[in-house]
Amino acid sequence: MAEQTNKIRNCFERYLTECEYSKKLRPKTMIGYREVLNNFLNLIPEVETPEDIKPFMVSEFFKRLGERAKGNGIELKVSTIRTYYNKLMVFFRWLEEHDYIEKYSLSKKIVKPPNPTYEDEKALNESEVSKIISAIALNNSEDEFMYKRDLVIVSILLYTGIRRGELLGLRTYDIDFEERTLFINGKTSKSRKSRFIPLHYSLLMNLKSYLKLCKKRRLKCEHLIVSSRQDRAFTDHGLKHWVDKYIRLSGVKFHIHRFRHTFACTLAKQNADIISIMNVLGHSSTLMTERYLRSIKSENSRLFIEKLSY
Incomplete structure (x- = not known):
């Protein structure tokens, strides 16, 4: 039963429940979190419990994400990588704070991707x-x-x-x-x-x-x-x-x-x-x-x- 409780998807559902009722996050924000984690677990199927997550897996995730995008004729943007990273890290820190994994085992060891640089003009002339x-x-x-x-x-x-x-x-x-x-x-x-x-x-x-x-x-x-x-x-x-x-x-x-x-x-x-x-x-x-x-x-x-x- 304890093993079932610590399944990564069960943990994530508890995290989303907290986001919805305690943090009062908007539905669209929660949809974004769900999309990111589902992509992570689909591309890194070896992760079944929080303890399975290792720092190198995040880099491997971005590699596989980029390969999938390239296969679909799409270039993976730096801004997309940073968005995925931010959402994953929020969840990983939650796992640490709730003692599902050792403190700082992920949040201090995962390499942070660079901030996106923007050359395009967003404002209308x-x-x-x-x-x-x-x-x-x-x-x-x-x-x-x-x-x-x-x-x-x-x-x-x-x-x-x-x-x-x-x-x-x-x-x-x-x-x-x-x-x-x-x-x-x-x-x-x-x-x-x-x-x-x-x-x-x-x-x-x-x-x-x-x-x-x-x-x-x-x-x-x-x-x-x-x-x-x-x-x-x-x-x-x-x-x-x-x-x-x-x-x-x-x-x-x-x-x-x-x-x-x-x-x-x-x-x-x-x-x-x-x-x-x-x-x-x-x-x-x-x-x-x-x-x-x-x-x-x-x-x-x-x-x-x-x-x-x-």
Whole structure:
């Protein structure tokens, strides 16, 4: 019975139960952990109990993972390796803390993979933003409500930098027109922290115009972003379809998170301090915020350099 209790998959299920009910991790996060461990156990079948895990097996796992990806015509990214490593290490430390394996037998001996380096620009430039907005206008030239709704979606993303889940979780009462703020409920946030975001004047005007049409339609759904056909909340599937549609119509390859990078970089270029950017994005440290600012190149300092005087 004791041997059965220590089976690695049983341990992992207990770990996920703790994550769900004690740590209150989001379902998507837990799906990610489950995917990583299943891949690890499928590619390293010799591991049946926690005691079977040896430090060298993690490197072997990444080797086999890379070979499998190559066989499918895919290159295993450094960022993917680092993501897998982070998730595995969290579970391994949990095994150590709960005495399933000797303390530090894994966490101090496994070689950490390098941090990924990013050369690609994540932020959208002015031309790309213009093309997306133009596509919205042209696609909805005969449907005022859809034009206003889609414009509000883009405006919220550009002027607040909120995440996909935060956007879909917005309620109409989260907008305070008097204080000019948008409330982000921690229940919809990756960081689990609630925060208020100051609202730009253009976004305020777009919100007022959109909500006026919602009232005219007598919509009762409390969600801010609603379905195009029914009086109900816009879904994650609907948002994916929305992105695919405007990629096709605008010719700009983008995803929701690129707007978040755009917002952060634009603030930085306007001389916003990193603490303010961190707080409005809902980050817990400036290290994550700095990753969002990688699209700012040295050329952007030209204006400031030219103003120098000694």
